[in-house]
Amino acid sequence: MIPHAPILAILIPLFAAFLMPVVGIFARWKGLKRAREWFAIAAVLVEFAIVVSMLPAVWGGQVLVYQLGGWQPPWGINLAIDGLNLLVALIVAGIGTLVMIYSFVYMERDTGLDQYYTLFLLILAGMMGVALTGDIFNLYVFFEIMCISSYALVAFRRNWQSIEASIKYMIVSSLGTSFILLGVALLYGLAGSLNIADLAQKLGPVASSAVIVPLALFVTGFGIKIAMVPLHMWLPDAYQAAPSAVAALFSGATATVGIYAMMRVVYTLFGALAIGIMFATLGLVTMVLGAFMALVQRDLKRLLAYSCISQIGYILLGIGLGTTLGIQGGLFHLFNNAIYKTMLFMIVGAIIYRVGTSNMDELGGLWKNMPVTGTLFVVGALAISGVPPFNGFASKWTIYVAGIEAGQPVFTIIALITSALTLAYFLKALNSIFLGQRPAHLKDVKETPRSMLLPIILLAVLCVVFGVLPQLGIDLVRPAQEALMNSSGYISAVLGGA
Numbered sequence: 001m002i003p004h005a006p007i008l009a010i011l012i013p014l015f016a017a018f019l020m021p022v023v024g025i026f027a028r029w030k031g032l033k034r035a036r037e038w039f040a041i042a043a044v045l046v047e048f049a050i051v052v053s054m055l056p057a058v059w060g061g062q063v064l065v066y067q068l069g070g071w072q073p074p075w076g077i078n079l080a081i082d083g084l085n086l087l088v089a090l091i092v093a094g095i096g097t098l099v100m101i102y103s104f105v106y107m108e109r110d111t112g113l114d115q116y117y118t119l120f121l122l123i124l125a126g127m128m129g130v131a132l133t134g135d136i137f138n139l140y141v142f143f144e145i146m147c148i149s150s151y152a153l154v155a156f157r158r159n160w161q162s163i164e165a166s167i168k169y170m171i172v173s174s175l176g177t178s179f180i181l182l183g184v185a186l187l188y189g190l191a192g193s194l195n196i197a198d199l200a201q202k203l204g205p206v207a208s209s210a211v212i213v214p215l216a217l218f219v220t221g222f223g224i225k226i227a228m229v230p231l232h233m234w235l236p237d238a239y240q241a242a243p244s245a246v247a248a249l250f251s252g253a254t255a256t257v258g259i260y261a262m263m264r265v266v267y268t269l270f271g272a273l274a275i276g277i278m279f280a281t282l283g284l285v286t287m288v289l290g291a292f293m294a295l296v297q298r299d300l301k302r303l304l305a306y307s308c309i310s311q312i313g314y315i316l317l318g319i320g321l322g323t324t325l326g327i328q329g330g331l332f333h334l335f336n337n338a339i340y341k342t343m344l345f346m347i348v349g350a351i352i353y354r355v356g357t358s359n360m361d362e363l364g365g366l367w368k369n370m371p372v373t374g375t376l377f378v379v380g381a382l383a384i385s386g387v388p389p390f391n392g393f394a395s396k397w398t399i400y401v402a403g404i405e406a407g408q409p410v411f412t413i414i415a416l417i418t419s420a421l422t423l424a425y426f427l428k429a430l431n432s433i434f435l436g437q438r439p440a441h442l443k444d445v446k447e448t449p450r451s452m453l454l455p456i457i458l459l460a461v462l463c464v465v466f467g468v469l470p471q472l473g474i475d476l477v478r479p480a481q482e483a484l485m486n487s488s489g490y491i492s493a494v495l496g497g498a
Contacts (some may be wrong), residue, residue: 365438
């Protein structure tokens with residue numbers, strides 16, 4: 001493992017973000033056209049390598065505890081890494097790297113790229129901080145770093161639509177922030193600690209009625225952050241208005257971090273498997289409403305935004321079932337969703353890059369011009385719809401079986417119907433964009449640039465690999481599933497030296 005890997009995974013993108021304006025000024029002074037892009041890509045590649053270096057130790061059963069300032073838990077600030085948050089860190093670093101490579105060409109027509117790459121690196125630092133921190137107040141702080149960067153990235157192009165969406169996102173998200181901060185304050189009042197492991201240990205003897213209010217505050221606050229129905233109103237506008245590279249990062253990484261934060265707080269602090277049925281029910285409502293709303297959209301980015309909401313429902317359903325297979329399926333779907341959702345938003349960005357619009361009424365017949373992009377869209381559409389042999393089928397099938405084994409066959413039936421709806425709206429999108437008659441003004445459209453295709457192709461390969469060999473995915477998420485279901489190892493490792 002790279003020495004000091006946990007803290008470096010946060011500090012590398014954070015320092016790179018603050019250095020980016022200096023790099024931009026130096027690049028313009030020296031006439032180095034791509035210096036800031038290469039600097040940003042180097043930073044995320046280093047971050048990815050640091051996260052990967054922690055895999056052998058954590059997958060070997062260790063919980064890595066990194067203490068800042070020499071103070072022993074529960075005092076001071078620590079980073080604590082088990083199988084659950086390392087999976088999230090791996091997704092964040094991997095998706096961040098691919099989106100950064102994709103941005104190299106996709107964002108070249110925009111101005112203010114010093115700000116773009118600064119915000120991009122800052123949001124990565126925030127996400128990594130949320131994933132790795134062992135302190136609940138710092139989880140809130142890093143979450144706010146992530147969210148504030150997100151507001152600015154949504155408004156990056158400074159048009160009316162993006163500014164309106166950013167303000168709406170900020171107002172609604174700030175409400176969620178207030179709930180989370182109030183929950184942190186109440187927990188501190190109950191237990192006198194902010195260390196997650198110490199809180200989990202001290203909350204055990206506390207009367208269950210006393211923790212209902214902070215638990216409700218956390219579920220509501222994080223529910224807003226992950227756009228769980230009925231708290232989803234900000235997401236479609238934000239994803240539609242943001243640059244497609246930003247929407248890809250949001251759907252693949254930011255949503256993953258929000259779900260992780262909810263899981264960590266609810267299950268580690270409260271051991272609240274008893275409220276799993278509530279999560280499962282909310283997951284069903286989220287997946288069904290998201291699918292029906294996606295079905296009636298005419299803008300491809302907005303369709304994908306509602307599809308994001310629907311897929312979050314599957315994850316909540318699997319985790320909410322509370323069984324080993326259900327949690328395994330939910331985490332596997334979390335991983336798969338990050339892959340194909342990032343891929344699909346990148347494809348939308350490629351279409352906008354070449355055509356200038358994501359309005360499906362203005363498109364058609366693009367398969368003749370963009371056959372590789374069209375093929376990749378089919379892979380992503382089949383994967384997210386749960387069609388074999390792609391990865392979405394493997395994780396959805398696990399959730400279907402888990403629902404039946406948990407004595408909830410109705411949940412499985414609803415999930416199957418929702419998958420059929422998912423396939424229906426992606427077939428509609430495929431027909432509107434790539435098939436049918438091509439408008440005359442699109443006859444000279446070119447294929448997606450190679451540097452933008454590279455990360456899309458890599459993600460498509462992963463869709464196939466984890467679909468044909470699903471055991472690879474199950475093995476990948478098993479340490480996370482074990483950590484979520486049994487937090488005693490996390491707690492004892494953090495407090496072992498106290």
